[in-house]
Each structure stands twice: as structure tokens, then as C-alpha cells.
Amino acid sequence: MENAKGIVFKYGDNVDTDVIIPARYLNSSDPAELATHCMEDIDKDFVKKVKKGDIMVATKNFGCGSSREHAPIAIKASGISCVIADTFARIFYRNAINIGLPIIECADAANEIEAGDEVEVDFDSGKIYDLTKGTEYQGQAFPPFMQKIIDAEGLVNYINAK
């Protein structure tokens, strides 16, 4: 899997799926349309500033709340190449794997990396590099079973291949 590399958007604890994509936009399931409202209730500038390949970093319990898959879909469609967090809420974690949005758990990286840093993630080794600060972190590798779903770029392809 190719490395992710980009500029960091940084958020705190308990970023819920209602702020990732508010329910008032759930009358659409079009990824491009959802992406235009991604994060708007906590960060109005996100959609204006985000560029393809950028990285989202947050601390505890990222993606808590509603099971809406529209949340990881909106993040992926906005151009974000990877989400790094201390912990992910479990439904978001499943959804991200299932739709092929790369995510990685690492407490130190989540706490130390700051907004605007340039960060690179090597998915094969689980290593996270903060190129701005010159620091390096070891992220949590996926169990082989989940890695297979990620390698297939999502659950649908994984099931089709079986």
C-alpha cells in the first residue's frame, strides 16, 4: 500500500459523526456532495483548505456516535488520505476499513502531532513520520484479517474475491 503524505488537520477528543457530517445533509448519499459539508460544524474552513492527500489527526474516541457510513465516506471524498487517532469509536473503525479509508491508532502521534505539520504514514510498517518536527512513531498494525480487507480496498471487493 502506498504511503500517505500530507498536511495535518488536528482535532481533539470525541469527534462525533454528527460533526463529521451533520444529519441535515444525510438526505444525500453522494460522496462528492457529502464532502462539501465535511467537518463544517466544528471547522468551517476544513473544506476550503483541505487538499488531496492531507491527513487528519485526532485524540480519543474519534468517530463516536451515529453509525452513519457517510462520515468516513465524506472524509475520504474530501481528499484525506489517512486518519490518525489515539482511539477510534468501534463502528467508525469498522466502517473506515470496510470502505477503504486508511486509519491508524497511535497515542503518541495523536497527542504530539500539531495542525499544519507535514506527516507521512508507511502502512506496511505502521510507522508515522512527522516531517516538520523530525519525529517518528510506531502505529498499531492491523491484524492480518483486517489487513486483507484493506488490501482489497474494502469489504465489497474482499467478499467478491472470496
Added chain:
Amino acid sequence: MGMTMTQKILAAHAGLDKVEAGQLIEADLDLVLGNDITSPVAIKEMDKMKVDGVFDKDKIALVPDHFVPNKDIKSAEHCKCVREFAYRNQITNYFEVGQMGIEHALLPEKGLTVAGDVIIGADSHTCTYGALGAFSTGVGSTDMAAGMATGKAWFKVPGAIKFQLTGSLPEWVSGKDLILHIIGMIGVDGALYKSMEFVGEGVKSLSMDDRFTIANMAIEAGAKNGIFPVDELAKAYMDEHSTKQYTVYEADDDAVYDEVYTIDLNTLRPTIAFPHLPENTKTIDEITEDIKIDQVVIGSCTNGRIDDLRCAAKVLKDKKVAPGIRCIIIPATQAIYLQAMEEGLLKTFIEAGAVVSTPTCGPCLGGYMGILAAGERCVATTNRNFVGRMGHVDSEIYLASPAVAAASAVAGKISCPCRL
């Protein structure tokens, strides 16, 4: 090393004698659920799968409930997509407007969820059915699609936290107060990836509706599921509502728990979660200032059942909603609506100056039927008080029981029946 209730159910559905926390398994599904928001995405994903149709037309439930009756053209298109899929695949349990209700109140009432089942639903509050001793958990749309296509889902076997309940709930204190108390104690990620098992002699004093409310909000502590032992009350409920065969699983005496909490129900007080997280709880006694409100919502998959409406009616009987307050009451299903009518509860609500709506998730997730403007405050019996959840990002939601919500509607500020 023994197994918890949840682990036993998962082992049985994976064809294994034994599982332990952390193990990855593939389990057979007894029911796959979706609603009008999550199903269209699942249907689109299923179309990409190389399958002929659904695995079992009797084991899928499709409940348009979030934005129905259709709130706008886009929602109507989503509902149409779900309806056409249901007809095309001859889905037995598709519930049209007129039959539908809020999914997590509806499915147990229709007898589709019973003890020992493994249930996934593309809605985070699918954990509600743990009240009947089922393993049920929320997933996303792609998992729902895979479940509909294959009848299977992968799970990481969860560890568990045990809540040992003693005593019984005091007057005007309900299951909602207990689960808010617990979330306040352990935090919104306090049970992340884990089961919450509610056991002990205190369970006896909890009505089925209390148990549904408690299991429903397990997700608000980050849990994978919440689950209750199957006692005589649960069996009576299933006998009344279902013809499905159920299986009772009990935790082993030597089951392993990551943490154990003992809670004396007698000591609980009406509890309110302040903005903007369900863990920001205070008891009514800790609220000394006047918190003026604009709206009250009584309903949702958490608290729109008949016990909840009876409690609200008891508070509102011969009283009036305070001037300037909008009080919106939403029975969760058609059957609950009808029963509330027959018991005269709807008359009480309307005479008090409340409005009564057809079943819908509507305001809980900021869909419609009670959206908040900037600066407005709502006391709601719903389950989440995140930023912007019920409307404007500068509005506020206070989560509470039906008793507190109804009393607050009368007082025009956060209150409880004992203060009226």
C-alpha cells in the same frame, strides 16, 4: 476461564465451543436491520457484490423511520430506493408508513428480536435488543450489505464490564437516569469495544422499557453491546410478542470481566446530561441555577415507549406546558401511539399544550419536527447532545428522563416532578 453472556452467544453463532476476548470470528446472523438513511448506501454496495439476492428474505428488516413521512424530495428518493429494494427482494419485514415505528422500539414489539440472537443493524442504537438477552450491535452500511448478501459478519470478540445492580429505583427515577449515571461515571469511551453486562437482583425491579432504554444507550459509552440476563419478565415479553424460538445464555461463574461496578439503584437521583456530551452528567440536586429552556422532546428509540409516555402523562396531567415552551411528544410506534390514545395519554398531552407526532426519529438527529435555532435550549429524552445534533451549532441539548423532561416543560426550566 469462562465466558460472558455475549461471548457464549458469539461462540454458538460461530460454531465454536469457546471464544475469548480479542479473537476474530465470523458469526451467522439472525437479523440484519437498516433504515432510510443507511439502507440506500447498503443497497448501492450490495449492487457491487457478485450475489443473486439477499441471504434470507425473512431475516432482514427495513424500517424507514428517520426522515419519514418523507421530509423532502431527497428523503423521498431514499425511501423509494429502500421500498423498491424490499419489493424486488420480497423482504418480509419491510415496514411502510402506517406500520412503521422507530426501528428499535418496533422490532422487539414485532417479535423479531429474541434472546440468543445475533443481530446487526446499520444504526448505532441496534444495541437496544440486549435488553432481551440478544447480542446486537450497530454497524455501517457496508457491513449491512455484506450481512444481507451472506448472512454473516466478522466480529472481534469483546471483553466486558459487569454492572452489578442492587436495590430498586426510587420514585421518578428510571432506567434513563441509571444509564446516564453510568455514562457519567465511565465516560463516553468508558466501554470502548466492550460489552456492558447488567446483572444482579436489581435487574428484577427494572421494567422491560427501562431495560430497552439502558441497553439502547450502551453505545453512548462506546460499548459494542449492552446485555441483560433473561428473566421471567423478559420471557413473558417474548412470549407475548414473538413466535421465534429463543435461547437463554448465562455467563459462566468464572467469566472474565475487565471491570466490575456495583450500583445501588436506591441511591440514584434524576440525572441530566449537559451539553455537549452524554458524560457531562449532574443530578437534579446538583443543579442550583435556573436553566431556562425553549423546547422539550419526549420520544426516540431511547424513550418513546409506553412506560415513558405514561410517566410523561402522569406529570402533565391537569398541568400546562409553560408559555413559550414547545413540547413535542413522539410515540415510538403505531402500537404505542394507539395504546397511548386508548389510555387517554394523548388527551392529557394535548390538553397540556403539547404536540403529538406520528412515529419518527425526526428531531433526535436534527432531521425535522423540532429543529433548534441558535441559542435555543432543549430538554430531550433522546440519546445524544453533541454540537449541532438537534439543529444549530449554537443550540444546546440536555438529556433526561421523561419525568424530568415533562416537569421541565411545565416549569419552563430544568426541573423534576418532585419540584413542581
